Amino acid sequence: xxxxxxxxxxxxxxxxxxxxxxxxxxxxxxxxxxxxxxxxxxxxxxxxxxxxxxxxxxxxxxxxxxxxxxxxxxxxxxxxxxxxxxxxxxxxxxxxxxxxxxxxxxxxxxxxxxxxxxxxxxxxxxxxxxxxxxxxxxxxxxxxxxxxxxxxxxxxxxxxxxxxxxxxxxxxxxxxxxxxxxxxxxxxxxxxxxxxxxxxxxxxxxxxxxxxxxxxxxxxxxxxxxxxxxxxxxxxxxxxxxxxxxxxxxxxxxxxxxxxxxxxxxxxxxxxxxxxxxxxxxxxxxxxxxxxxxxxxxxxxxxxxxxxxxxxxxxxxxxxxxxxxxxxxxxxxxxxxxxxxxxxxxxxxxxxxxxxxxxxxxxxxxxxxxx
Numbered sequence: 001x002x003x004x005x006x007x008x009x010x011x012x013x014x015x016x017x018x019x020x021x022x023x024x025x026x027x028x029x030x031x032x033x034x035x036x037x038x039x040x041x042x043x044x045x046x047x048x049x050x051x052x053x054x055x056x057x058x059x060x061x062x063x064x065x066x067x068x069x070x071x072x073x074x075x076x077x078x079x080x081x082x083x084x085x086x087x088x089x090x091x092x093x094x095x096x097x098x099x100x101x102x103x104x105x106x107x108x109x110x111x112x113x114x115x116x117x118x119x120x121x122x123x124x125x126x127x128x129x130x131x132x133x134x135x136x137x138x139x140x141x142x143x144x145x146x147x148x149x150x151x152x153x154x155x156x157x158x159x160x161x162x163x164x165x166x167x168x169x170x171x172x173x174x175x176x177x178x179x180x181x182x183x184x185x186x187x188x189x190x191x192x193x194x195x196x197x198x199x200x201x202x203x204x205x206x207x208x209x210x211x212x213x214x215x216x217x218x219x220x221x222x223x224x225x226x227x228x229x230x231x232x233x234x235x236x237x238x239x240x241x242x243x244x245x246x247x248x249x250x251x252x253x254x255x256x257x258x259x260x261x262x263x264x265x266x267x268x269x270x271x272x273x274x275x276x277x278x279x280x281x282x283x284x285x286x287x288x289x290x291x292x293x294x295x296x297x298x299x300x301x302x303x304x305x306x307x308x309x310x311x312x313x314x315x316x317x318x319x320x321x322x323x324x325x326x327x328x329x330x331x332x333x334x335x336x337x338x339x340x341x342x343x344x345x346x347x348x349x350x351x352x353x354x355x356x357x358x359x360x361x362x363x364x365x366x367x368x369x370x371x
Contacts, residue, residue, distance in 0.1 A: 012224025016198070017231075034190045034236050038243060041182050048174050049135045051079045055093050055102035055124075058083070062110030068121070068147055072103070077139045094126050101125045101136055113151060168336040176251075179244040180335040181304050183237060184327045187263075188270055188298065191233045192291045195274025198225040199366065200287035218367050222359075226271050233267040234260070244335070254334030258344050262330045265351045269323035272358025279365040298324050326351045 054072065058065055073081045082099055084090045090102045104122035112119040123140055125133035168176075241259065244250040252259075277294055281287040299305065301315070302324035308316055319325050326347040333339030 009220050009223060012220060013227045016224050017228045034186045035239065035243070037186050037189075038179075038182055038240055041186070042175060042179055042248065048077075049132045049139070050077050052077070052132070052136060053080045053082055053099045054078055054136070054140075055084045055090055055099040056081050057085075057087070057090060057102065057104045059107040060105045060109040064110045064113045064119075064151075065105045068105070068144065069103075071143050071147060072140065075139065075143060077136070090124065094124065097126070097128075099126075100129060100133055101140070103140065118148070175248050176336060177332075179240075179248055179250045180331045181328055183240045183244065184266075184302070184324055184331050185299055185304060186240070187233055187237050187266075188324055189295055190236060191229055191267060191270040192274045192277070192295050193288065194229040194232060195226075195271045196277040196281065196287040196291040197284055198229075198275065199278035200281040200284045203281075204283050218363055222275065222363055222366060225275065226268075229271055229274065230264075230267050233270070234263055237263045250335060252335050253338040254344075255341070258339075258341060259331070259334050262327060262334075262344060262348060262351075265348055265355060266323055266327045268355035269351050269358060272355055272362055273323075275362035276358060276365065279362055298322050301325065302328055304328060320350065321354065323351045323354050 056069060058069065069081055072078055081103075082093065084093060084102060090104075093099045094102060102124045104124065106120075106122070109119050109121070121144060123137055125137060127133065237259075241252060245252050273294055274291065277290040278287050281290050301308075301311075301319045301322045303319070304324070308319050308325065311319070330339065330344055330347050333343065
């Protein structure tokens with residue numbers, strides 16, 4: 001049995017680094033494209049609803065109705081308030097998606113307020129865009145309640161009111177939520193894409209047979225293939241953290257050492273999955289396609305696009321095999337909540353198990369292919 005030789009391992013690592021830098025397909029996903037993706041997705045994946053048009057049927061025409069409409073029109077969330085003459089016109093406007101909602105102010109609106117009673121308005125929402133419509137309804141409700149509190153402050157004092165505090169994100173800035181999550185998502189895409197090329201590249205270039213007859217052991221070959229994507233992933237993760245903190249003002253309140261440790265274990269899990277894809281692929285094109293087949297389900301099941309609690313019970317069980325699920329919790333907690341080490345380690349050990357299983361499976365499959 002060939003003994004471990006650090007010189008062979010170092011030579012394998014240098015070879016893989018040069019192969020990664022020399023291959024145009026691999027260079028495409030190293031640093032610049034993920035950074036561009038981070039900048040673009042930060043603004044594209046906003047949870048805010050802005051620059052939308054809302055319809056208006058004003059049957060009152062009084063001063064209070066006009067004041068309410070002006071407040072809505074002056075809100076930064078709305079682009080324009082479109083006057084509609086009838087319910088039929090409202091139906092057509094929503095059907096043609098010229099407006100996302102329509103506000104209906106009845107004829108007795110001002111008279112009701114003048115009598116000191118509570119006046120109500122109607123709001124018709126476009127159910128085809130349910131998420132945006134519900135957020136918009138919250139905006140309208142907040143404006144209406146604020147105006148009502150100004151008209152009748154004595155009622156607000158008697159009821160005691162309520163003071164809302166948003167922990168971890170006081171200003172409800174969507175970047176504070178999306179940027180930490182994008183660190184996990186974009187690093188996973190780049191990591192899987194790079195690692196999936198390792199074995200497939202050797203086969204396509206015809207050097208896989210040379211590895212088979214070389215004195216190197218399986219673990220030395222795999223470690224050599226793991227180091228370059230690990231270095232790229234760690235560099236990107238730290239770079240994204242710096243960009244999020246200093247370019248976008250997202251606070252990082254946790255431990256940087258815990259972030260590096262979590263990133264390292266997270267990268268091991270991704271690299272194990274990438275090596276599995278690469279070992280099953282015969283060409284780099286198959287490896288690229290295979291990495292996307294793996295990446296999309298991992299992102300959808302991570303809880304980034306939709307809460308895991310909203311998924312069916314059987315699908316929630318599947319998410320336990322998704323390393324992005326755990327790293328999302330860690331990176332969001334370290335950015336915004338100063339997550340303590342005990343909570344971080346609670347999320348680390350499942351990732352470590354996924355890393356061990358995927359790396360062992362990749363080593364077994366690689367050994368089987370070599371034999």
